[in-house]
Ligand SMILES: [Mn+2]
């Protein structure tokens with residue numbers, strides 16, 4: 001068997017998830033329905049999408065492992081590079097255009113699949129070669145000459161999608177404005193079939209976090225924990241790609257939100273006094289997970305660690321209790337912030353009136369990032385802002401990756417955090433509006449914690465949310481899990 | 497500690513290798529000497545190199561883990577993106593230009609390092625900001641206005657290096673032809689300091705291969721073996737990057753030379769009858785390793801498996817016995833091919849006169865790739881062809897990534913192989929020149945083997961070579977290693 005040998009499914013064997021090709025057919029159908037209800041379109045108008053292309057590193061022939069472009073994946077589920085796809089908007093009929101491979105491919109890359117084989121694998125209606133695009137479109141788009149291509153802003157990156165292209169496209173009328181907002185909104189609301197994949201990525205990544213927690217030892221380097229996590233995801237979940245670069249932050253590093261990148265490469269040695277902030281998630285068939293576990297290396301929380309941890313956990317749980325359709329994500333951010341400030345005040349790190357603190361955005365000193373982001377095929381999934389001009393400019397709120405009202409079937413991360421970033425705190429001490437709330441002597445006692453983040457992935461349901469993540473969360477649960485001395489479990493931990 | 501906290505070294509802690517910054521200083525010095533002896537250059541002429549840049553995946557904000565551009569790494573050893581480097585050719589003085597990071601970097605990415613910190617880390621003479629390039633060059637390159645930039649062909653990819661650039665560069669005289677062949681030749685001949693890194697990458701990757709051999713089981717999926725290999729390299733060798741996509745081929749897949757890519761993603765389930773062809777190597781501080789082990793899943797060679805394996809091993813060993821400075825790599829390819837043909841004839845798969853077979857390039861039916869390639873910072877390292885027009889057009893020989901005479905300090909892979917690719921064999925059966933040599937009935941009995949490759953990395957010495965790879969190679973060694981039932985070794989295997 002291989003990935004597509006179970007007819008109609010993507011499947012990595014054993015107990016990995018079988019993903020039906022129906023998922024993409026349904027996505028295409030939803031897209032066409034949304035386009036048709038948006039406005040009347042001629043019966044021979046088409047959507048045209050360009051798949052990801054094979055690349056080489058700089059001038060060398062090193063090929064990074066290909067990962068499909070996300071809009072194209074959502075629409076067709078194709079795992080190979082250099083495809084183009086089209087859909088007839090009236091009747092949902094789908095076409096894949098495949099690259100014409102040279103005869104040498106058979107020795108170097110593998111068996112050359114015929115169009116009919118791809119038709120069976122991806123459950124599309126027609127398959128042609130990329131070099132047949134012009135001819136095919138000449139025949140199919142005879143009257144209206146209307147092609148909808150993808151062009152629009154990604155509000156997380158500030159980049160724009162690159163519209164599909166082919167030799168001869170200039171003969172057609174290209175509509176560059178209709179498709180992007182509509183396909184983006186389709187991606188925001190997950191189908192049951194997509195939810196199954198997100199449940200799976202969360203299940204495997206949750207188990208991988210538990211595997212790391214069991215295996216962690218004083219004296220290890222942070223990158224060893226990254227190795228353990230990736231190993232578990234890949235070996236037991238067939239997750240060859242991570243959703244994003246692993247953040248394995250210990251000591252003071254948790255204060256750096258995107259620690260782990262090439263310039264700060266998870267290279268610190270752990271000590272028994274450290275808190276860990278491990279933000280890691282694997283992806284399966286391009287669907288992401290994004291989970292953060294925070295816990296002490298020693299397996300036992302100190303009093304200070306527990307105070308901060310429980311403040312963040314309370315914020316996380318308050319949000320989960322309050323999410324439902326039509327709730328504003330901005331309000332959820334403020335709820336999390338307020339909850340954390342109350343705990344910090346209780347513990348004496350800050351003083352004064354909470355409403356005043358909220359007004360001057362004190363919370364952003366401790367949590368400079370947004371409460372969470374849409375998740376799906378991209379970790380920071382599309383559709384966070386219906387209008388990017390509505391983005392707040394206030395501390396904390398300006399970092400929100402969405403300011404929308406929640407809707408059923410949105411998937412989003414809930415990831416409050418409290419961080420002790422010396423540079424940010426100094427900004428606070430030097431700011432007359434903020435300074436009066438801060439008890440530097442007490443805060444100093446917490447600096448060594450670096451930071452705590454608790455990140456879960458949820459899907460919004462009719463009257464609340466479903467929690468996809470499944471890791472030990474309370475201090476007691478974490479201590480119990482980490483002190484389970486039955487080392488057998490390290491090998492036996494399974495993903496069933 | 498972190499990667500650069502041991503002053504003057506790149507080091508990942510524990511028993512990982514300490515790489516002195518001296519390595520890059522020496523590279524720069526060698527480059528300047530070579531340029532000066534090439535022709536007289538004005539005393540204020542400079543080399544200018546552009547480092548790799550940070551990228552996002554398509555329109556999203558997903559940042560793939562940054563890996564430095566290889567020429568820039570060779571010259572400066574910088575691990576971060578978006579740097580530019582310059583060297584005064586007369587006095588070897590080095591300058592790094594660093595990106596000016598926004599204040600928000602401190603919360604998201606980490607402490608912002610000052611120019612002086614980078615000066616200490618990378619042992620360069622001066623550090624300025626990238627936005628100071630024009631001003632700095634105005635002062636430094638006052639008279640000659642001569643800047644040597646990188647522009648030239650990579651003979652493996654067919655791509656060209658992208659010359660460095662900055663606002664205002666048009667005021668200067670850009671020499672785009674001198675630098676590329678000279679720096680490329682410097683990269684071809686490895687220093688002692690570079691050899692230490694290549695010895696280390698080979699050591700760790702060899703141990704990782706041994707780890708996989710111990711853990712392999714009937715019923716596993718190929719991707720699980722990839723997970724095991726990467727885990728070992730990363731955890732015990734601090735190799736966060738693989739040198740190339742892992743090839744974990746079993747069953748008939750070994751016949752596909754670059755199996756393992758996104759379209760053929762190591763997704764087959766192993767059976768006890770399979771041969772494995774595992775071509776995997778980790779990189780450390782951008783230096784590569786590239787090792788192939790072939791062995792039976794069962795841990796015991798069948799008669800047919802042994803015959804093919806020993807044919808390839810004999811070719812591998814014959815080459816190692818015959819390499820030395822001034823030997824032609826084309827001759828080594830032919831030697832390997834002849835050795836393999838002799839074994840195949842002996843076993844009855846082919847018949848007839850070996851010289852005639854060589855004349856009609858029969859060997860390329862069984863080994864369509866070249867015998868090996870330079871290795872260094874790139875897996876397929878630069879400098880394989882002094883003149884790309886001298887590339888052969890004959891089967892097998894046209895796939896050689898170098899046709900040069902060997903030189904002391906060249907590092908190269910020795911990777912003969914015999915493959916049973918049904919499509920290639922059919923070409924043979926249908927070819928009147930080749931057909932008469934082929935005993936289809938006997939070849940058919942070997943088809944299930946898929947293929948065998950034995951790949952070692954060597955450095956050419958004064959009178960022969962040094963073998964960098966260290967894995968079980970004879971059939972007896974492999975059987976002994978795989979049948980060591982002391983499972984403790986799976987955990988205890990160490991890299992000392
Ligand atoms: Mn997140």
Ligand SMILES: [Mn+2]
Nearest residue numbers: 786909911951
């Ligand atoms: Mn190789």
